[in-house]
Amino acid sequence: MRFPQIQISKTDIQMDYSITKPLQRIQQPQADLSISQPAAKVEINTTNARLNINMDQMWRDLGMKPVGEFIKEYAQMGRQEMLKGMSRRMGEGRQMMMSAGKEQGRSTIQNLAKQSHGPERPGPYNIKFIPSIGSVKVNITPGTTDINIQQNEPKIAVKVNKPQMDFTYGKVSGEMMVRPAVQIDVVG
Numbered sequence: 764m765r766f767p768q769i770q771i772s773k774t775d776i777q778m779d780y781s782i783t784k785p786l787q788r789i790q791q792p793q794a795d796l797s798i799s800q801p802a803a804k805v806e807i808n809t810t811n812a813r814l815n816i817n818m819d820q821m822w823r824d825l826g827m828k829p830v831g832e833f834i835k836e837y838a839q840m841g842r843q844e845m846l847k848g849m850s851r852r853m854g855e856g857r858q859m860m861m862s863a864g865k866e867q868g869r870s871t872i873q874n875l876a877k878q879s880h881g882p883e884r885p886g887p888y889n890i891k892f893i894p895s896i897g898s899v900k901v902n903i904t905p906g907t908t909d910i911n912i913q914q915n916e917p918k919i920a921v922k923v924n925k926p927q928m929d930f931t932y933g934k935v936s937g938e939m940m941v942r943p944a945v946q947i948d949v950v951g
Contacts, residue, residue, distance in 0.1 A: 767951040777941035785933030795922040801915035812906035816899065824894035851879070 822828065828836075855875050862871040 765951055767949050770948045770950050772946045772948075774941060774944040774946075776939065776943040778937050779940050780935060780937045783934040786929075786931040788929040790927045792924040792927065794924060795920075797920040798917060800917045803915060804913040806911040806913075808909040808911075810907045813902075813904040815902040815904075817902075818899050820898040820900070821894040824898050855879075 823832075858875060859871055
């Protein structure tokens with residue numbers, strides 16, 4: 764015996780979708796930035812250095828003296844030599860007076876001449892440095908430098924700008940091309 768059979772067939776749905784994508788634009792404007800740097804104040808105070816060089820003693824050692832000193836020196840030397848000469852002549856006069864009348868005659872004068880004008884022995888020899896060491900006096904007064912710096916902080920102003928956004932919504936639309944169906948048939 765034959766039993767009837769059920770035959771089921773189905774048709775799937777077919778859709779045609781149309782999609783418009785969403786669009787989003789974000790733009791970030793740059794921040795407004797203002798920077799200024801005030802100049803630092805620099806103050807410099809100096810005192811000059813002083814250099815004093817005294818070469819008076821060096822010039823004296825070299826024989827170069829002021830005219831007034833030469834005059835005083837030569838006047839003093841002349842006075843000393845005059846006193847020595849007077850003393851020598853007084854001594855010679857005394858010798859002549861003491862020997863007068865003792866029948867010595869010429870021998871007294873000859874002896875006096877030998878004492879005054881005999882050969883001079885050379886003095887001690889030694890090396891002398893001209894100008895003498897330390898004859899130039901140097902005096903240095905150092906200068907000073909005071910530096911004062913007043914720094915100024917930079918001035919920074921920032922204005923942040925909001926982002927600019929533009930948004931377009933997406934869209935999905937669909938159209939059914941084939942409708943779904945279920946077909947049931949009984950065979951037999």
